[in-house]
Each structure stands twice: as C-alpha cells, then as structure tokens.
Amino acid sequence: MVSVTFFGGGESRRGGQQDGADLRYDIEISLKEAYQGAEKEISYRAAASCDHCNGSGAEPGSKVVTCPTCGGAGRVVTSRGFFQVQQTCPTCGGSGRKPEKACSKCGGEGRVLKSRSVKVRIPPGVDTGQKLRSVGNGEAGLMGGHPGDLYVVIHVKESDLFERHGEDLYCDVPIKFTLAALGGSIEVPTLSNESGRVSLKIPAGTQPGTLFKLPDRGMPRLRGAGHGHQFVRVHIEVPKKLNSDQRKHLEAFATACGDADAPMDEGFLNKVKRFFE
Numbered sequence: 001m002v003s004v005t006f007f008g009g010g011e012s013r014r015g016g017q018q019d020g021a022d023l024r025y026d027i028e029i030s031l032k033e034a035y036q037g038a039e040k041e042i043s044y045r046a047a048a049s050c051d052h053c054n055g056s057g058a059e060p061g062s063k064v065v066t067c068p069t070c071g072g073a074g075r076v077v078t079s080r081g082f083f084q085v086q087q088t089c090p091t092c093g094g095s096g097r098k099p100e101k102a103c104s105k106c107g108g109e110g111r112v113l114k115s116r117s118v119k120v121r122i123p124p125g126v127d128t129g130q131k132l133r134s135v136g137n138g139e140a141g142l143m144g145g146h147p148g149d150l151y152v153v154i155h156v157k158e159s160d161l162f163e164r165h166g167e168d169l170y171c172d173v174p175i176k177f178t179l180a181a182l183g184g185s186i187e188v189p190t191l192s193n194e195s196g197r198v199s200l201k202i203p204a205g206t207q208p209g210t211l212f213k214l215p216d217r218g219m220p221r222l223r224g225a226g227h228g229h230q231f232v233r234v235h236i237e238v239p240k241k242l243n244s245d246q247r248k249h250l251e252a253f254a255t256a257c258g259d260a261d262a263p264m265d266e267g268f269l270n271k272v273k274r275f276f277e
C-alpha cells in the first residue's frame, strides 16, 4: 500500500503566508517487521519550496512592487447586491506587495512538485492504525509559512501463523493423538528468537484445545518494557486412515482398555445416567 494523501489543511496566516498541508502515507509491513521494528525508505511527491526563487514566487532580480489589484491595502472591497464585502486581496494574498515578475519556474506560487524520500524508523511493537509523525516532511508552506508534517500510517499484514490480540500472539498447532496421550515435546513457531522455533513440552494426557502459555514471547510493548505472551492452542489429530499394523495395535489398545466403547469422562457418564433415571 503506497499512497500519499492530504491529511490536514494548511493554515492561512497573515501576509499571504500559508502553512503547508500535512501528508499521509500508508505503509504495509509484515508481522515480523512489526515485532522486530524496521527502517523503511519511503518515496513520494509533494510540493516543495521552489529553489529558483527560494519560495518567494518572485523571479530573481525582479523588483517587489505595490500590488496593482489592491493598491497596497491588502484588501479589496466587492459589492454583492446591497452589501459591500471586504476580502483579502487575491493577487497579493494580503501583503499589499507583489513581485514585478513571477518566478519562471513555479509561476509565482513559490512551490514546485518534487520527489522526496524519507527514512522512517518503525519501532518494535507497532500495530495497524498507528501513526508515525515526521516533522516538516509534508507540503512546503507558501511565502514563508511552516511546512506540514508527514504522517506514516501503519498497516500490519495478517499472518497465517499468528493471530494478534494486542500484545499477545496466538497460534494453532496440530499434534498427533498419540503424542497428546503419551506426552513429549514439539517445536512451535515463534517470532521471539532468530531460529523462529521454540520447544514446547506436551504433558501426557493433553486435551484438545488446551492453551499453553509461552511467557514473554508475544509482541514487544510499544510503551513500557517487556513483551506480551504467546499462546499455543493444540489441535489433536485423529488419523483418517490406518494401515493394518496400526489398526492391530489400536485394537489391542482398545482391548486393553476393557470397555472399549465407553468414553473416559465419568462426569459425562453420570449425567447420562441421571438423564435416563
């Protein structure tokens, strides 16, 4: 997403001065960049002070004369029906003076469109919608007005591995039903170290949907120190197909369980018993 749009209006000031408008630049970054922070160079076109006339709008060497429109008053009076309306002079912008000859490069506006590039440091922990302000990198002002600012608006791309909730990260990890029953350890993806992996111990008897917490492996806190947490939600995979050897062993396991068809949750069995009473 690369676009520059006008953000705030330039403020009009005395003597034809006008502050430059603020600009908005939308930038898309990955979740990893949001985690680590990044430095991005962004390029855009914006009105900049004309270097031929130094922003004055006057052709170098040309004299500054009294404005012919307002006669130097800076205001003009126009009639609208029964009313007389006093306005800032449109020719000189209220200064009462204007260059005899307008700048040949900018046509007297004092500004020209120029390509610019700005380095932006994106701090670790940013989230979508947050704005970074680059002071003075907006539109140039008119006739000595202040330049506007550049606002860089962050968009963090959705990750297919991690779901972000503020400073916490969630990821879903499938494990085999045998591992859930017997216990063991697995490697899970993480943003919190260079290898991108961290080992997680699965205790014997782990149930579907169990949420494991990996403390301080979430997103860095933008304000304040430390990190959020990473949570790993396990999904238990039941094999869709068994070969004959696997089937034989599972049947032996079922036999070893005794009443092979009954679920192990006694609370549920008791509820069913009461239901039929």
Ligand SMILES: [Zn+2]
Pocket: 067, 068, 069, 070, 071, 072, 073, 074, 075, 089, 090, 091, 092, 093, 094, 095, 096, 097
């Ligand atoms: Zn005038």
Ligand SMILES: [Zn+2]
Pocket: 050, 051, 052, 053, 054, 055, 056, 057, 058, 103, 104, 105, 106, 107, 108, 109, 110, 111
């Ligand atoms: Zn110029």
